Amino acid sequence: MLTVSAANWTPYDWVSKAAGSVGLRLTEAFTAFAAAVNANPGNAGVPLQLVKDHSSATGTTNFGYIWRLGHPLNPYLLRFYNTSRNQGSSASSSTASFTLALESAYTDDGTFGGYGQFSSMLASVSAGMSYYGPSGSPLFNADGRLIVLMDTTPGSEFFCCNIATTNGDTYAQNHTLMLFRGSASSGWNVALLRSQALAGMFESRNFYCYNNNVLQAAVTYPVAPSGLEQMLVTGVGLIPSGFGPGQMFAYGTKQERLPLPQLFWFGSNQYSDPRRLGRVSNPGGPGTFYQLGAAINSGGMDCWVLVPPSTPAMAGWSTIGSLSSWQTIPDRLYFCPAVPPGPVLMGPVLGPDFLTDWSAVALGAPGVAQHPFYAQQEAAGDNGRPSSGVLWPRGM
Amino acid sequence: MVATLVDLSRRGDTGGLVVLQVFAAADGLLRTWMAAANAQNPLQQLSIVKAPGEVLGFTGWVIKARLAVLDAGQPVELMSQWVANLTTGALTTHCGLVSGYTPGAALGGYGALTGGVGTTSSLITLLPQPLPLGAVVASSLAVGQEYFAFSITQHTFTNRQAVVVLIAKDVYSGQWHLSFTDMAGALGAVAWIANRPGAVLSTSIRLDYFSSATPLMLTQPVQWNPITPGIASQAPQPQPPVQWFDPVVLPADLALYNRTFGSFGYFIGGDGTQWLQLGPARLAVKVKDGGA
Known part of the structure; x- marks a missing residue:
């Protein structure tokens, strides 16, 4: 079942641990998803589990969570921490991080805002919650939102959370984190899209998938449009590097694709930058497009989601369309769907x-x-x- | 399904211009295929407006496809043009709507097609000396998956090869669409998207991986990238509205293989299927089904 749920705060005080604050609502959504999909056929070996959430944060300026990506051979932990309200607008900041690492590498020693440390990591990506004014100075009173999309249908499970400020979004990072399954891989695959705010601030697209039972960095194919075509596409999937025997996309094999969830559209909206928080009535059929992340510069990648009509929200949440912060975009954007890609015949x-x-x-x-x-x-x-x-x- | 293949390759040392001999042979195959294709698609109609041998000093085709789609009460008609000047070596390619076609003196009588996408170059080699020519016609009449492709290579450089004619069903819309590559790998295609409604032009294929290095991947289905309305600046208003472009997709016998831009490479997939590369744009056609 697909649900698309939204919550909104004015202002958006992400360090708060009060009931109904952003960190605890994220926990509510993730645990609801985990409870639903862990019972699905095919997920017995890959249970999702909440290890820590925002209530575990030490100090009054910390935020974070740890989710466990279960796997029969190599379970991973996904850790997010943000230990300063003012972590700087530089991508080199060490006070805000998204981390993927083997569970076996984890030490729960209370460091990093209460979220512990890893002896080795697959990924460490600076990803913060702060927001900035046009001058580059931190602001602490912006409004913000949390959007949670999840599909608990067996075989096409995904969980996606998107956090963005809803005023002055041009000067905040908004990030979109996605967990998804696919028959071509043996566990939960991960995508993190960071949209830049201030020039120089965090901005990237990071993808990881289980390959030969190990979580591994991957790239997306086909490459989503990033030029001035103003084009958004579907049909983008992951291909991890390494094509040896036993791996996905091994040379000489016929390989099924590992697509990103088909609700999501990727591409470019650069010329019109900084159009953000966009909403578009689907010009090709039913439903409404909502913009989760914006590409700000060359190589950036917009992320939009096509929400079918009457898609419900989880109980106690608002629908995505009820947020007042969306800006209706009438022009300069082209939706170019792909037909579902077939398996790949790998060369030598x-x-x-x-x-x-x-x-x-x-x-x-x-x-x-x-x-x-x-x-x-x-x-x-x-x-x-x-x-x-x-x-x-x-x-x- | 696999392609019906006819090899028209010539050694080129028996006198005369081998390009003309091969084009004449391909024209015969095209007419035979087209008659059958029209018979099984009576609501659409393919026709040859100009063919090799009709105009002294030039060769090539002007091909028209009338679709089972009405626009302003009239049937939509697409056109493709691939014309070589046998004196200068100038090559003119174009795809567009028939309304952009002016019959007459242009290109020695092939007429002028404008308003779509195309190229001009001088990359066809017309030396009087013996020159081999690799040439293949690959076609299918499988219902809903019909296509006719004529591909040549004068040598293995990527700038002397072409898919001169590619008539294929857009398997998404069920309507014919027309495309070509010129002798340097530039692509052009015209199709009609029912949802807009309107013609869509393309000069590129949605390719998973651009490099000719590993990972080498044969991918399907093959889908054209639409040319979207250009955005020159945020002003002036009004800007092109938000739009949706239905896919334009080649038949299932066709694929992309990023091994090389050279013609007539051959690939055997892990499932036993066998593929022949056509022209300089990495298109490959299935010539044998897998054993399993």
């Missing part, structure tokens, strides 16, 4: 290998005899064609 380690991959460039006379196409022509004799003057078969 190096081409040409003369077993599965021949290039006419590399042939020469001996190669001609081995080229399946030309060899067939040779074997067929003149094949009803003129006996002289034809290139294949040639008299060798």
Whole structure:
């Protein structure tokens, strides 16, 4: 079942631990999702679990949570902490971090705002909650929102949370974190999209998927449009690096794709920057597009979501359309869906290998005899064609 | 389903201009295929407006596709043009709407097609000396998945190869669409998107991975990237409205393989399917089904 839920704060005091504050509502959403999907067939070995939440934060300026991504062989922890209300607008900030690491590398010693440390990490990405004024100085009174999208349908489970400020969003990071399953991988896959606010502030797209039972960094293919086409697309999926035996996308195999959830659209909205918090009535059918993250500069990637009509919110939450902060965007944006991509036939380690991959460039006379196409022509004799003057078969 | 393949490659040393001989042979195959394709798609109509041998000093095709779609009460008609000047080597390619076509003196009588996408270059080699020509026609009449592709390569450089003719169903809309590559790998396509409604032009294919290095991947289905209305600046108003572009998709026998931009590479997939690369834009066509 798909739900799209929203909560809104004016102002948005993310360090608060009061009932109904942003950190605790995130916990509420995540635990509801975990309870639903852990019972799904196929998820017995990969339970999601709340390890810590915002109530575990030490000090009055900390925020964080730890989620456990269960896996029969290699469970990982996803840790987010933010230990200063004023963590700086630089991407090198060490006071705000999104971390993925093996559970076995974790020490729960109260460091990092109460969220502990890892002896080694797969990913450590600066990702903070602060927001800034046009001058670059921190502000502490912005309004903000939490949007939670989840689908608990067996086989297409995903959880997505999006945190953004709703006034002065141009000067805040908004980030979108996604956990999703796919039949091509053995566990929960992760995407983190950070939209830049101030120039120089955090901005990236990070993807991780289980490959050969280990969580690993991945890239997205096809590359989402990032130019001035103002184009948003579907059909983007993950491909981890490393194509050896036993891995996803191993050379010489037929490999099913690992698509990002099909509700999400990626691409460019750069020319019109800083259009943010956008809402578009679907020009191609039912539903409404909402903008979760904005691409601010070259290489950035917009993230939008197409919400079907009458999609419910979780009990006690608002619908996404009820937020008053959306800006209706009438122009300069093109939705270009992909047909569902088919499996990939992987090529050899190096081409040409003369077993599965021949290039006419590399042939020469001996190669001609081995080229399946030309060899067939040779074997067929003149094949009803003129006996002289034809290139294949040639008299060798 | 697999392509019906006809190899038209010539050694080029028996006199005359081998390009003309091969184009004439391809034209015969095109007419045979087109008659059958029209018979099984009676609401649409493909036709050849100009063909090789009709105009002295030039060769190539002007092809028209009338669709089973009305626009302002009239059937939508698409057109593609691929014309070589046999004196200068100038090559003119274009895809667009028939309304952009002016028959007559242009291109020696092939007429002028404008308003779509196209290229001009001088990259066809017309030396009087013997010059081999690799040439393949790959086609299918599988219902709903029909296509006709004629691909040539004068040598293995990527700037002397082309998919001269590619007529194919847009398997998303069920209507014909027309496309080409020129002799340097530039693509052009025109299709009609029922949802807009309107013509959509394209000069690129949605490619998973651009590099010719590993990972080498044969991917399907093949989908054109639409050309979206350009945004020159945030002013002036009004700007193009928010729009939706339905996919334009090639038949299931066609795929992309990022191994090389060279023609006639050959790939055997892990499932046993076999593929021949056509032209300089990494299109590949299935020539054999898998064993399993």
